[in-house]
Amino acid sequence: MRRSLPAWIGGGLVAAMVILAIAGPPIWGEAAERVDPRAVLQGASAEHWLGTDNLGRDLLARVLVAARFSLLLALIATAVGGGAGVLLGALPSVLPRPAARFVTGAVNTLVAFPGLLLAMFTAVIAGLGARGAVLGVAAAIAPGVARLTQTLAASVAGADYVAAARMLGVSRPRVLVRHVLPNIAEPLILYLTQAMGLALLALASMSFLGLGVQPPDFDWGRLLFDGFPRIYVTPVVALGPAVAVALAGIGFNLLGDALAQAASRRGAHAGGAVPAADVSEAGEPDPEAVLEVRDLTVAFPGGLTPVRGVSLAVAPGEIVGLVGESGCGKSLTAAAVGGLVPYPGVVTAAALRLCGTEISEMSPKELGTSLAMVFQDPMASLNPALRVGGQLAEVAIVHQNAPRAAAHRRAVDRLGHVHIPEPERRARQHPHELSGGMRQRAVIAMGLMGAPRLIIADEPTTALDVTVQRQILTLLREVTAETAAATLFISHDIAVVGELCDRVVVMYAGRVVEELPAARLAEGAAHPYTRALIASVPDMDTDRTRPLAGIPGRPPTPAEFTDGCAFAPRCPLATAKCADHPPLADHDAPGHRVACWEAT
Amino acid sequence: MRFAARRIVRFAVSLAVLLVASFAMIHLIPGDPVRASLGPAAPVELVEARRQALGLDRPVPEQFLGYVRGVLGGEFGTSFLTGERVGDVIAARLPVTLSLALLATAVALLVAVPLGMWIAIRTENGRRRGAEATFTSVTGLAVTVPEFLYAIALVSVFSIGLGWFPPAGRGGPESYVLPVAALAIGPAAMIARMCRLETLRELAAEYVRLARAKRLPAPRLYIRHVLPGTLTATLTVSGLLLTGLVTGSVIVEYVFAWPGLGQRIVEAIVQKDYPVAQGLILVYGALVLVVNLLVDLALGMLDPTSRIKET
Numbered sequence: 037m038r039r040s041l042p043a044w045i046g047g048g049l050v051a052a053m054v055i056l057a058i059a060g061p062p063i064w065g066e067a068a069e070r071v072d073p074r075a076v077l078q079g080a081s082a083e084h085w086l087g088t089d090n091l092g093r094d095l096l097a098r099v100l101v102a103a104r105f106s107l108l109l110a111l112i113a114t115a116v117g118g119g120a121g122v123l124l125g126a127l128p129s130v131l132p133r134p135a136a137r138f139v140t141g142a143v144n145t146l147v148a149f150p151g152l153l154l155a156m157f158t159a160v161i162a163g164l165g166a167r168g169a170v171l172g173v174a175a176a177i178a179p180g181v182a183r184l185t186q187t188l189a190a191s192v193a194g195a196d197y198v199a200a201a202r203m204l205g206v207s208r209p210r211v212l213v214r215h216v217l218p219n220i221a222e223p224l225i226l227y228l229t230q231a232m233g234l235a236l237l238a239l240a241s242m243s244f245l246g247l248g249v250q251p252p253d254f255d256w257g258r259l260l261f262d263g264f265p266r267i268y269v270t271p272v273v274a275l276g277p278a279v280a281v282a283l284a285g286i287g288f289n290l291l292g293d294a295l296a297q298a299a300s301r302r303g304a305h306a307g308g309a310v311p312a313a314d315v316s317e318a319g320e321p322d323p324e325a326v327l328e329v330r331d332l333t334v335a336f337p338g339g340l341t342p343v344r345g346v347s348l349a350v351a352p353g354e355i356v357g358l359v360g361e362s363g364c365g366k367s368l369t370a371a372a373v374g375g376l377v378p379y380p381g382v383v384t385a386a387a388l389r390l391c392g393t394e395i396s397e398m399s400p401k402e403l404g405t406s407l408a409m410v411f412q413d414p415m416a417s418l419n420p421a422l423r424v425g426g427q428l429a430e431v432a433i434v435h436q437n438a439p440r441a442a443a444h445r446r447a448v449d450r451l452g453h454v455h456i457p458e459p460e461r462r463a464r465q466h467p468h469e470l471s472g473g474m475r476q477r478a479v480i481a482m483g484l485m486g487a488p489r490l491i492i493a494d495e496p497t498t499a500l501d502v503t504v505q506r507q508i509l510t511l512l513r514e515v516t517a518e519t520a521a522a523t524l525f526i527s528h529d530i531a532v533v534g535e536l537c538d539r540v541v542v543m544y545a546g547r548v549v550e551e552l553p554a555a556r557l558a559e560g561a562a563h564p565y566t567r568a569l570i571a572s573v574p575d576m577d578t579d580r581t582r583p584l585a586g587i588p589g590r591p592p593t594p595a596e597f598t599d600g601c602a603f604a605p606r607c608p609l610a611t612a613k614c615a616d617h618p619p620l621a622d623h624d625a626p627g628h629r630v631a632c633w634e635a636t
Numbered sequence: 637m638r639f640a641a642r643r644i645v646r647f648a649v650s651l652a653v654l655l656v657a658s659f660a661m662i663h664l665i666p667g668d669p670v671r672a673s674l675g676p677a678a679p680v681e682l683v684e685a686r687r688q689a690l691g692l693d694r695p696v697p698e699q700f701l702g703y704v705r706g707v708l709g710g711e712f713g714t715s716f717l718t719g720e721r722v723g724d725v726i727a728a729r730l731p732v733t734l735s736l737a738l739l740a741t742a743v744a745l746l747v748a749v750p751l752g753m754w755i756a757i758r759t760e761n762g763r764r765r766g767a768e769a770t771f772t773s774v775t776g777l778a779v780t781v782p783e784f785l786y787a788i789a790l791v792s793v794f795s796i797g798l799g800w801f802p803p804a805g806r807g808g809p810e811s812y813v814l815p816v817a818a819l820a821i822g823p824a825a826m827i828a829r830m831c832r833l834e835t836l837r838e839l840a841a842e843y844v845r846l847a848r849a850k851r852l853p854a855p856r857l858y859i860r861h862v863l864p865g866t867l868t869a870t871l872t873v874s875g876l877l878l879t880g881l882v883t884g885s886v887i888v889e890y891v892f893a894w895p896g897l898g899q900r901i902v903e904a905i906v907q908k909d910y911p912v913a914q915g916l917i918l919v920y921g922a923l924v925l926v927v928n929l930l931v932d933l934a935l936g937m938l939d940p941t942s943r944i945k946e947t
Binding site: 409 | 650653657661664665666672760761763773776777779780781782783784785788789791792796803841842843844845846847848849850851852853856860861864865876879880882883884886887890891901902905906910913914917920921924925928
């Protein structure tokens with residue numbers, strides 16, 4: 037486990053405080069009590085570094101000695117508060133339901149009350165002094181611990197082993213002690229470490245207000261209380277105890293944080309080195325294509341290149357499907373085309389053009405109206421805090437300088453255009469009031485606010501049920517035909533792609549392995565990977581007595597990419613030649629290209 | 637609306653419990669509170685007269701009814717020591733405390749929300765790890781340090797050292813600077829941390845990706861699309877912090893000799909002036925409940941997906 041700097045500082049501070057608490061009183065105890073009438077109320081001097089108090093006692097010695105009492109009181113308050121809290125928090129899982137509800141309600145109310153208020157309440161009853169302050173701070177700690185215990189216990193109570201113990205007839209208190217408490221001990225102890233720091237500060241606050249420790253006892257807060265009126269003349273007398281309190285509080289907090297982080301830390305991720313693809317000549321713009329991508333590479337630090345030299349072109353009104361298993365780079369390709377690759381990804385391409393213009397050179401205004409994106413989860417792609425109509429209208433307001441009212445009329449019109457019934461009412465609603473299919477329609481309508489030249493649909497139907505899927509696919513085809521936009525349809529479902537698209541681009545391990553007209557998918561697919569994908573789709577004729585066909589093995593992650601054919605390890609046809617990457621070569625029909633040495 | 641009604645009922649129940657607790661406080665004091673307050677040397681006749689004036693010689697249920705009737709009528713009893721009516725004390729000092737707490741909340745929110753968002757945007761996807769680490773450790777420390785240390789440090793540096801601001805007392809605008817700062821620093825650090833995490837979560841949301849795909853200008857993207865989603869958690873935390881501020885102001889008022897409720901409640905507890913302590917604890921408790929109610933109602937209105945409404 038790697039320890040960070042804050043962990044070291046926190047641990048060091050706490051260790052120093054503990055040593056001081058143990059060793060302080062025997063060493064400086066006598067000096068702290070030595071009354072010196074000749075040295076009353078002095079400031080800092082060589083003899084008394086932090087000055088003296090009204091009886092001439094050395095303040096540095098008193099600060100060092102006070103460590104023990106301050107820490108001890110904090111420890112007692114934490115122990116009492118923690119114990120009471122665990123008890124209160126565990127009670128609801130043992131008590132009958134009405135009593136449990138009452139305890140939960142009481143804890144929830146108490147948690148909302150600030151600690152100092154509870155502490156003052158207790159101090160009134162128990163009287164001034166260390167006992168009242170400790171009880172008060174304990175009362176302030178308990179509700180938080182109780183709430184945490186409740187939450188943790190509830191999460192453990194759902195676990196299988198607790199259910200099993202219940203089933204076996206183990207009594208509730210026994211389940212609590214044997215199964216629940218041991219499993220929530222770690223987070224509780226972490227919390228209490230931090231609570232100890234808070235208790236220390238709270239006790240110092242109480243003593244500082246004169247509500248805590250009373251003379252002749254003294255803790256840091258009391259020293260601060262005594263020193264504070266002198267702050268205008270000799271500020272140093274307040275400095276010592278203030279620094280001690282601050283360091284101790286910070287120490288416990290840092291230590292608690294560091295322990296919590298260590299407890300939740302997961303294994304770090306590994307990275308591999310793969311040389312990035314060379315960027316070749318840009319070439320002349322393809323006049324036929326709306327979208328033209330040549331040699332697109334997306335690289336991440338650590339030498340990872342999840343997309344390696346992808347080229348594709350989409351003609352007006354054409355729907356091109358981009359298929360492959362998860363992690364093959366299809367979504368990242370789409371993100372790169374849309375200029376939405378997350379940091380720290382680096383996109384390079386020989387050409388990335390929309391209607392002949394480099395996308396990187398287009399203004400936000402142009403892009404905002406000519407690019408429409410539809411994402412997988414319609415629940416997540418609309419902002420839950422904003423009305424549907426407003427989210428559509430802002431495209432027109434921002435990019436086309438449309439007046440608000442006109443933009444809203446356009447939004448309602450677009451919603452109607454994608455067959456959403458009652459568009460005026462829907463526009464005024466929030467996304468959660470719409471069904472999944474309706475939301476996806478609304479997202480498509482959002483893309484239609486401008487004049488889209490390119491529609492990128494990234495698994496737009498994956499999260500929808502089958503009947504709605506079909507409607508959305510139909511709508512996408514309608515919209516593509518009507519706007520003459522280029523549509524890039526990304527899916528892992530080759531059956532849907534074959535049905536919707538004009539052309540299919542198959543990706544594997546960041547590269548295009550085959551490109552073919554959709555009509556040829558069923559009979560003419562040449563790459564062994566494409567064939568395997570098609571074979572794994574069950575249809576009505578599939579023999580249901582046999583296991584479903586799959587592709588043995590799993591696709592490589594970007595860290596495992598090699599220079600050879602990435603599919604070779606899973607390929608029945610692989611030969612020694614496959615150690616070299618096969619180029620994407622024309623196959624026997626127009627528009628059909630394959631990257632495979634063995635393709636027939 | 638049913639949600640609001642439920643919250644108001646819960647508020648009323650909590651208020652009733654608070655009333656009982658503040659009444660019980662005096663009766664839970666071991667021994668005779670009047671004797672404890674006046675000291676062992678006080679003559680028996682004085683103690684008896686005081687007991688009668690307070691109604692402590694009557695049966696407890698009758699006392700409680702009298703107490704409730706008094707509180708509802710704005711009558712909280714009179715101070716043992718000064719003979720002031722506690723209601724007058726509250727009327728004079730509550731606005732002072734509230735102005736301090738509200739000002740500190742406003743300052744904390746105005747500084748922390750933009751700061752947290754800005755840091756989140758700058759450090760999205762693990763960018764600028766140095767800035768992120770600095771922010772996290774600095775705010776982590778700032779959250780830990782208690783108000784009275786800020787107050788003492790601010791007084792030492794800015795009024796005693798530099799002489800820029802008055803060290804104590806309530807006067808012109810400049811007298812507000814240090815108390816408000818001492819109160820606001822900790823909560824601001826806490827809110828900024830919260831806001832950063834919430835903003836990062838929002839930035840990763842699909843709808844923000846879509847909003848980016850729409851190429852919205854940065855201010856519109858962040859204020860209209862990202863900010864609302866961060867507000868639920870930020871407001872919840874701010875509400876909790878505001879209740880903390882109400883009592884944190886006790887310490888700050890004490891340090892800056894600020895004539896608010898806090899200064900008076902400390903005096904009352906030290907001097908065993910029980911009627912004043914009782915009345916002021918009731919006021920502080922009620923303030924906490926009111927703030928919680930307002931935060932809940934605000935969240936219910938702000939959050940259209942109504943997650944909070946199920947609780």
